Amino acid sequence: MVIDSIAKGIVIDHIRAGYGMKVLEYLNIDTGVNTVALIMNAASKKHGRKDVLKIENITDIDLTALGLVDHSATVNIIENHVISRKIKLRLPDKVTNVIMCRNPRCVTSSESGIPHVFHLVDEASEEYRCEYCDDIVRAGAR
Amino acid sequence: MPTGLKGRNLLEPMDFSVDEMECLFRLADRVIEAPEQYADRCRGRLLATLFYEPSTRTRFSFEAAMLRLGGQVIGFSEPNSSSVAKGESLSDTVRTVACYADLAVIRHPKEGAPRVAALATDMPVINAGDGGHQHPTQTLTDLLTIRRERGGLGGLNIGVCGDLRFGRTVHSLIKALSRYPGMRFALISPEELMIPEYVRKEVLQKGGIPFDEVRMLQDVMPGLDALYMTRVQKERFFNEEDYIRLKDSYILDAEKMRLARPDMMVLHPLPRVNEIAVEVDADPRALYFKQARNGMFVRMALIMALLGVER
Incomplete structure (x- = not known):
């Protein structure tokens, strides 16, 4: 399969196979307006299989939550057909309305309109703590 | 000397540093020694007590504390008698109450509700207790009692027994005591009611504090x-069968007290059901009713500190 290179935009490479759609959802890009290519199950020397996402003409999207979806992915910002910047993803220290608290005793389950805020507890185990009830969840298990 | 706590919230025990806690305890000591000197400190001030869950001693303790300081109290003791019954959000209730009162005490069945309240107002x-989460003013009571009995905090081997999973006083107590040197904990509970993961990992393991989890x-x-x-x-509990199966797991009686040191302190946040036999009440090591009295004094100190009228 051949997909053209882009002159300007973002290429997210080395996404874990099967996670491309989830990454696209998190980025919240209007695919009705923007040109987006999602390549699924491409061959990868590093991972065996990978997903790749190419987004044309956009370079300023919020990537905070992306580290949470797949922090092994690599992000390349493309300008004038060349990589102008590489972004190393890491788990964000704090995320808002990305992880939803599932503790039925948490105030977020009854009080409407309050943001679900989680803080990184342990990078190695990818654990986050709810700001309100202190419930701990693994980022991958949310 | 001012405590430096004016205008602050107390949502969980770590909101105050060890030094700030010590200032508060010294203030409570002074109140215990001469309560009449503080009888007018809160004249013209209003405390709102928003109790979305039943409470006897915590609510009475706060109300008694404010009245003994010369202040006044408004509030509700069950949500059905307030606009909460009409479906008002907690944030809106608190914003409204802030138009009338100088300080609010909140008990709520949902964990983290007081934080939502604090975010809604200055x-x-x-x-005053949020679900099975935290109960920091009970911890002030507990620490003041231990401190007054032992002359200080730290270097203690504390056994915590019973419902460690949902017991909010336990979570706050362990968090607060974990900041003092030389602490060690024995966590005694049925497997189903062991301490939550966040206390084990974030407080005990991260702090390198020795602890044992035992059944007996x-x-x-x-x-x-x-x-x-x-x-x-x-x-x-979500289901009554589990409650019935576990409720009598750990009962302290005179026979078990014979195994204890002659100066071991027995503490309990109260109310007790049957986990301490009435025969233990006469034992001089039983401090739980003294604890309840200390609770009022430390709440007097807390109210004065948050309103900045302790001098």
Whole structure:
């Protein structure tokens, strides 16, 4: 399969196979307006299989939550057909309305309109703590 | 000397540093020595007590504290008598109350509700118990009692027994005591009611604090400086069968007390159901009613500190 290179935009490479759609959802890009290519199950020397996402003409999207979806992915910002910047993803220290608290005793389950805020507890185990009830969840298990 | 706590919230015990806690305890000591000197400190001030869950001693303790300081109290003791019954959000209720009162005390069945309240207003907010999460003013009571009995905090082997999963006083107590040097904990509970993961990982393991998780109270009694008993709380269970099966797991009686050191402190946040036999009340090591009295004094100190009228 051949997909053209882009002159300007973002290429997210080395996404874990099967996670491309989830990454696209998190980025919240209007695919009705923007040109987006999602390549699924491409061959990868590093991972065996990978997903790749190419987004044309956009370079300023919020990537905070992306580290949470797949922090092994690599992000390349493309300008004038060349990589102008590489972004190393890491788990964000704090995320808002990305992880939803599932503790039925948490105030977020009854009080409407309050943001679900989680803080990184342990990078190695990818654990986050709810700001309100202190419930701990693994980022991958949310 | 001012405590530096004016305008602050108390949502969980770590909101105050060890030094700030010490200032508060010294203020409470002064109140205990001469309560009449503080009888007018809160004249013209209004405390709102928003109790979305039943409470006897915590609510009475706060109300008594404010009245003994010369202040006044408004509030509700069950949400059906307020606009909450009409479906008002907690944030809106608190914003409205902040138009009238100088300080609010909140008890709520949902964990983290006092934080939501504090985010909605600039008025100081005190957490008087949120679900099975935290109960920091009970911790002030517990620490003041231990400190007054032992002359200080730290270097203690504390046994915590009963419902460690849903017992909010336990979570706050362990968090607060973990900041003092030389602490060690024996966590005595049925497997189903062990402490939550966040306390084990974030407080004990991260702090490098030695602790043992055991099933039998008798196994650890001889080594304890203090035993903190808790009630297995019916309202925290999703199913009644589990409650009935576990409620009598740990009962402290005179026979078990014979295994304890002659100066071991027995503490309990109250109310007790049957986890401490009435025969233990006569034992001089039983401090739980003294604790309840200390609770009022430390709340007097807290109210003065948050309103900045302690001098």
